[in-house]
Structures are given as C-alpha cells and as structure tokens.
Amino acid sequence: MNDSFPLLSMCLVWPIFGALALIFVRDRYLAKCVALLVAGSELLLSIFVLAGFESDREGFQLLEDHPWIPNLNIHYQLGVDGISILFLPMTALVTLMTVLAGWNTVQRLSRFYLALILVLESVTIGVFTALDMVLFFLFWELTLPPLFFLIGLWGIGAERRHAGMKYTLFMLFGGVPLLFGIILLAINHAEYVGGSIHQDLAFSLPLLLATPVAHDLQPVIFLLLVLGFAVKAPLVPFHTWLPSVAMEAPTQIGALLLALKLGVYGIVRFAIPLTPAAAVEHHWLLTIVGAVTLIYGALIALRQSNLRSLLAYSSISHVGLVMMGIAGLNQQGIQGAIMQLFNFTIVASSLMLMAGMIQQRLDSTDWIHLGGLARPMPRLTALFFLFALSSMGVPGTNGFPAELLLLLGAFKANSALAMVALFTAVLAAAYMLGFIKRAFFGPLVRDAVIRAQDLRSRELLLLMLPAVLVLVLGLYPQWTMSRQEPTLRAWLQRLDQAAMPFTDSPSKVIEKPSDSGEVK
Numbered sequence: 001m002n003d004s005f006p007l008l009s010m011c012l013v014w015p016i017f018g019a020l021a022l023i024f025v026r027d028r029y030l031a032k033c034v035a036l037l038v039a040g041s042e043l044l045l046s047i048f049v050l051a052g053f054e055s056d057r058e059g060f061q062l063l064e065d066h067p068w069i070p071n072l073n074i075h076y077q078l079g080v081d082g083i084s085i086l087f088l089p090m091t092a093l094v095t096l097m098t099v100l101a102g103w104n105t106v107q108r109l110s111r112f113y114l115a116l117i118l119v120l121e122s123v124t125i126g127v128f129t130a131l132d133m134v135l136f137f138l139f140w141e142l143t144l145p146p147l148f149f150l151i152g153l154w155g156i157g158a159e160r161r162h163a164g165m166k167y168t169l170f171m172l173f174g175g176v177p178l179l180f181g182i183i184l185l186a187i188n189h190a191e192y193v194g195g196s197i198h199q200d201l202a203f204s205l206p207l208l209l210a211t212p213v214a215h216d217l218q219p220v221i222f223l224l225l226v227l228g229f230a231v232k233a234p235l236v237p238f239h240t241w242l243p244s245v246a247m248e249a250p251t252q253i254g255a256l257l258l259a260l261k262l263g264v265y266g267i268v269r270f271a272i273p274l275t276p277a278a279a280v281e282h283h284w285l286l287t288i289v290g291a292v293t294l295i296y297g298a299l300i301a302l303r304q305s306n307l308r309s310l311l312a313y314s315s316i317s318h319v320g321l322v323m324m325g326i327a328g329l330n331q332q333g334i335q336g337a338i339m340q341l342f343n344f345t346i347v348a349s350s351l352m353l354m355a356g357m358i359q360q361r362l363d364s365t366d367w368i369h370l371g372g373l374a375r376p377m378p379r380l381t382a383l384f385f386l387f388a389l390s391s392m393g394v395p396g397t398n399g400f401p402a403e404l405l406l407l408l409g410a411f412k413a414n415s416a417l418a419m420v421a422l423f424t425a426v427l428a429a430a431y432m433l434g435f436i437k438r439a440f441f442g443p444l445v446r447d448a449v450i451r452a453q454d455l456r457s458r459e460l461l462l463l464m465l466p467a468v469l470v471l472v473l474g475l476y477p478q479w480t481m482s483r484q485e486p487t488l489r490a491w492l493q494r495l496d497q498a499a500m501p502f503t504d505s506p507s508k509v510i511e512k513p514s515d516s517g518e519v520k
Helices: 007-024 028-052 087-101 110-129 133-142 144-154 160-192 205-209 218-232 241-248 251-259 262-274 276-281 283-302 307-327 331-362 378-392 399-413 415-440 457-475 478-499
Strands: 061-069 074-080
Touching: 007 028, 007 061, 007 074, 007 110, 028 087, 028 110, 074 110, 074 133, 087 110, 087 251, 087 331, 087 457, 110 133, 110 144, 110 262, 133 144, 133 160, 133 205, 133 262, 144 160, 144 251, 160 205, 160 218, 160 241, 160 262, 205 262, 218 262, 218 276, 218 283, 241 251, 241 307, 251 307, 251 331, 262 276, 262 307, 262 331, 262 478, 276 283, 276 478, 283 307, 283 415, 307 331, 307 399, 307 415, 331 378, 331 399, 331 457, 331 478, 378 399, 378 415, 378 457, 399 415, 399 457, 457 478
Parallel strands: none
Antiparallel strands: 061 074
C-alpha cells in the first residue's frame, strides 16, 4: 500500500464528517442510522488499513507528514506500526458497539450524544496514529471535552456531574507532566544537534527515537511521562476516577473507558522507548506500582456487590498485571501486554455493555437485586459467562495466551512478584465467579427478574462478534502476535542497547526520517 495515500487521515476525519452531518439531520431515527453508517464504515476502513499493513516490516507505515507550525518544527505526522495497528479496528468496533447499545436508551439530545461519540472516536484514532508529540498531545487532550459532556449529561447516577468533573480534573493534572516531558525532549534534541532552542526543536517521534537523551535527564523525562500516562491508565493511586465514572456514567461510556487503555499505550509507545536507559534503571518502579495496582484492584473487587463497580476494579487489577509484564522488559511480557490491551477492547467493553442491558431492564446491577437471572435470560447468561472466562484467562479464550505471556515475562524478571500475580489470578476467579453465582444462579425471588426480557436480536448481534473474537483469538493467538513481532524486536533492541554503559556521541548527525519511518 502506498504510504503517500492519506488513508490514516481518512480514518481520522471520517467520524468528524459524520458528526458534522448530524447537525443537518432533524429526525432522531435517521440520525441514529447516520451514526451507525458512519461507525460501520469506519470499521471497514480500519480493517482495510489492517489488511494493507505489512507485518514483516519494521518501522512506521502509511506515513503522512505535512508542516503544521513550521516555526516550531511541529508537523501533522501520522503513522502506524505493530504496536498501534490493531487498536484502529478495535476502536472502531467498540464505537460501533456503543452506538448500537445506546440505540433506545438515549432519548434526550440524541443527535448531540451521537456526535460526541463520533468525535471521541476520531480523537482516539488520532492518539493511536499521531507521530508528532504535539499532535499526539492535542488529540490526548481533545478526548476530555466529549467525555465531560457524555458523563455529565447522560450519566445514570445522581453524582454524574461530579464524576465528569472528577475525570476532567484528573486528566488535566496528568497532562501537565506529560507536556513538560514533551518539551524537555524537544529541547534535548536542539541541544544535541548544537542548534538553537527556537529553530531546532523536534517533536517527531522517529526523530526523537534517534536522538540520545543525556543520562542525567532521562530519569526526569521518564518519570514525567510515566506520571502523565499513569493517571489515565489508571494506576494506583490515580485510579479513583474510574470507579466513579463506571457507577455514574452511561454504561456505553464506561465500556469505552474500560476498553481503551490509552495511558498504558502511552507508556509502551513513548515513555519506555524514548528514555530506554531510565526505563531499564527504574523498571523496578513500574513493577512495584503494577503489583500494588494488581493486588489492590483484586482485593477491592472481592468486596463489590455492584457489577459496574466490580468491573471497574477488575479493570484496574488487570492494568496492574499488564504493567508488571511491561516492566519485565522482555519479549514475553511486552507481547502479553499488547495482547491484553487488545483483549480489553473485546472483553471489558462487552461485560460493561451487558451490565448496561441489565441496568436498563432491572434498574440495578447489584447482585442482591439480580438473583436467578439465568432462568429468564439464558442468552445473556451464556455470553456473560464466556466473557467472564476470558477475563479470568481460562484456556480456549483470548485471555489465556495474553495472561500466560504476562506471567512468563513477570517470572523472567522477578519470580517472587510473579508468584503474587499468579495468586491474584485466583482472586480474579473468586470475585468473578462469586458474582455470577449470586446474580445469575441465586434464588429467583423478584418479580422484575422473573419478567426480565432476554437479549433482543439487536443486542445479540451486538455481542456475537466480540464473542467470536474471544474464541478465535484464544485458539489462534498467532494472528495478533505475528503483527507485533518486528516492531517489538526493535523495541527490545533499544532496551538492550540502553542496558550497556551509556555513551554520549555529540558528533552523530541526525537526519530527517525517511519514507519508511526510519531515521538515518
């Protein structure tokens, strides 16, 4: 596929065009059809991008590079590699599921709601494709306005506006160290090439990857980037916004936030490869934070009686496991981490959407109000059980190869903490199966539960594709792993070189990225 064709820009702007088109659509049903058409065509477009991706190539592909703010060397630069490519169709899939899930539940300001969903899809695609750090930061911050309104206007809890404000303030706090880290990287490049701060700043990721960072500056930039990304991951102690949003926001929005772990992606994409020596030196910090997040999330999930809250703390715990795998800085750990991030978009979103279906029917997701759901809702029960098995990492589901690789990577790095992670997997089974036992197979006593309607055709269709992916990727995980391998080899090679004694070579000349995304 020709890198000169702006395919990534098409993926980026198509949802924006759809959102603008909704301004001229007055009929509510027609507006929903337009949003569904835009979301569906975006999924097809992202699949086309995936089909054209050459999995045996290193470097960035489908590159687009145009001057944006020339005085500061800021470019409109897009590209994908083995780390980011799979997140494009997954973002499109989750958005399509969100539109379908809110088909009958959103009655007030429905056109505005659908437009915000499409705008959020567009800026999320921008986060995964931006190769200029300023452009990335722009998309990163632009995720806030849609989510603020989506949580505050269409939330289902009494404290929805407080939850929306809490989320926004947390994200703004995380943006401050992230911006400082980006500025320090740009200034470091200018000093490295012996130029002036005004004329020789660089924000291009390929260019920054080829620019060594001074050994005493690396820890500062590393900690700033990790702090900024940890808030959105979320990692303990920055996790408190997620349970609040899960309980107060529409379940469709909760599904998006559980599915798309942009903070963890940022650590893998930017924090570690840009400051590899600091990552190698301080990997213990990521391991400890990941272990604390893993254990804390699992223990708190054990105490939850509400399904939405349980899924939020379960997601936090899984993020901790992913961080432990990343902190191992080995092939098994990082492969497992990318696969698990991919799995989040399938499993976590489906579970939260089913929680929304239960909430819509029974006005509660607390197990004390749900006893015996399996009898009136056998189809929902079967699918919920399948996704729960995947969340627990049971063989035959897509959760198993990801968790196996994560545990192998953790064992290679620190066998003691890996044993803790293995024990936490038992806790995950305990809180998930415990809730299923009480909510789905408990005594059937409430009239509302007895009269509850099982999945409608639209809801069943909505959940069938992720259910198929759970089984297919569980039985054939090589499909996802093969698209990551060349990129991850280069990612690990940077860390291996950083593990050697740090040497600065100011005589090295940095050139502009070539068409392949590599820097000479």
